[in-house]
Amino acid sequence: MSLTTATSTVAAAKAPADPRRNELAAFLRSRRERITPEQVGLPMTGRRRTPGLRREEVAQLAAVGVTWYTWLEQGREIQVSVQVLDAVARALLLDASERAHLFALAGAEDPTPVVECPTVSPGVRMTLEQMAPYPAAVINSRYDVLAHNAQYAGIVGDLEALPPEDRNLMWLAFTPSRFHEVLVDHEEERHVMVARFRSGMGEHGAEPAWRTLLCRLRKASPAFDAAWQRHDVLRPGNGLKRFLVPEVGLLRLDYTSFWLGPTQGSRMIVYTPRDEETRALVARLPTRLPSAEGR
Template identity: 60%
Template sequence: MTTMAQETAVPVTRGSEIRRHELAAFLRSRRERITPEQVGLPRGTRRRTPGLRREEVAQLSAVGVTWYTWLEQARDIQVSVQVLDALARSLMLDASERAHLFQLAGTTDPTPAASCPSVTPALREVLRALEPIPACVQNSRYDILAYNRTYARLMGDLDAIPPEDRNCMLLVHTNSDWRAAIVHLEDTQRLMAARLRASMAGHLGEPAWKMLLKRLQTASPEFRENWERYEVVGTRTKTKEFVNPYVGHLTLEHTDLWLGPEVGARMVTYSPKNEEARQRLEKLYELALGS
């Protein structure tokens, strides 16, 4: 006699199998369309495989070759969000392809590339109303969830950065434009690492936080050094200096405006410290409107 549990288990298992095969086919198709030159690898003289080899994708994504091969063979293995993020970047997926990858894997993309329901139309209107003052909405992990036009040009061109990379911790450690724009870069990096450690105490083990930490530790010796200091610091208003590529030196007051009773999502504003900064922010806003 067949039980109800047995009857429902069959389609669930079949659905998982179909999704694994779709994921495997999708990964193969994305791998085969990328040339070695696109990712900084030599082509060699005996390449028969179109695009990248499996071992090359595994190397770029910092995963085992056998494990990645099993993934393309649709084996029944668990895939973490950290690995999916690494694969998405290695395979140069756009926003739609990245969303498709996470959907096939049966999980949620935890990066800013995914939409954030807390950023309401009303909140976006507040960001626009603050212009020419640069302002954005961040969570405690430093993901940039929304921003106005002046903020987009404060340290380069934020619109040109893929949504999954719009994280202040990543940008101050890996983006050349942001690093050049921050006057006291080393102090800023150390302070941000201390703030991240303080915030992470309430999110230990969460996939998105683990993914960000692994990426920072892999990409930045400066972050690894600061992280090993085990410093923690709370939030505070402070003066910050930038060298903007469009209007020059800016001295601004950084303020965090919390959006709820808990220390989580916040609106970050940079108001002018002096009249010179005010005039330059107005000029930056005009440039942003014309771009």
């Protein structure tokens, strides 16, 4: 072997691995070392030089080969199935956040992801009310409207009168609705919404609620299906929306998202006037939710 060839071979062997593999290896070791045999029903077998479980014990609990698990914890480039990752997650007693981190580092889609909780806390509801006179709503990454104030209802209509599965801005934008009617730039806005929905679908595609909504939209709206076929993607962001609201006028509103958790899931969107004319018109929006009118 020539000196050049030998040097290249050594360099290749020392080439840095995928950073995610190194992080995955370190993460697995840290989770393994925090678990005692008693926690997983294994007997103590003499004194241990290092804390936690041994690699062979994790392999036993996950029903995988010891050599294979050792390679995984060493950050080697091996193919990892979601079934094996699921078994390792259970063997290491990972919580929801740790499990999501494991699958992200492995570059795999979790077959049983944690479903985003649709509830809104009393504190968030109080904050929504305090946003008045500005319209505000809590929306998840699937565009479900989870909560809103009276001013928002004054723009998009009485959402409480709709079936729960229809209280979704994607559905309202592509089917006959008050939201579709008042949204001035609806063609442009709908393409943006579809691109952001597709971006979210990449992280939640295994969830039944997402797949059900996608199927409903494609069947109900040729316009949605055409936009979906473009494969455009866009992350959530802020911007301007224009609404032509009956008995109120043309509202030019900047919308700003305030995330309610550590991930881009549910967010509170607050609409603020772009100009003084809109500021005056916003005062004409209702101050009570339609569902409270009869109380």
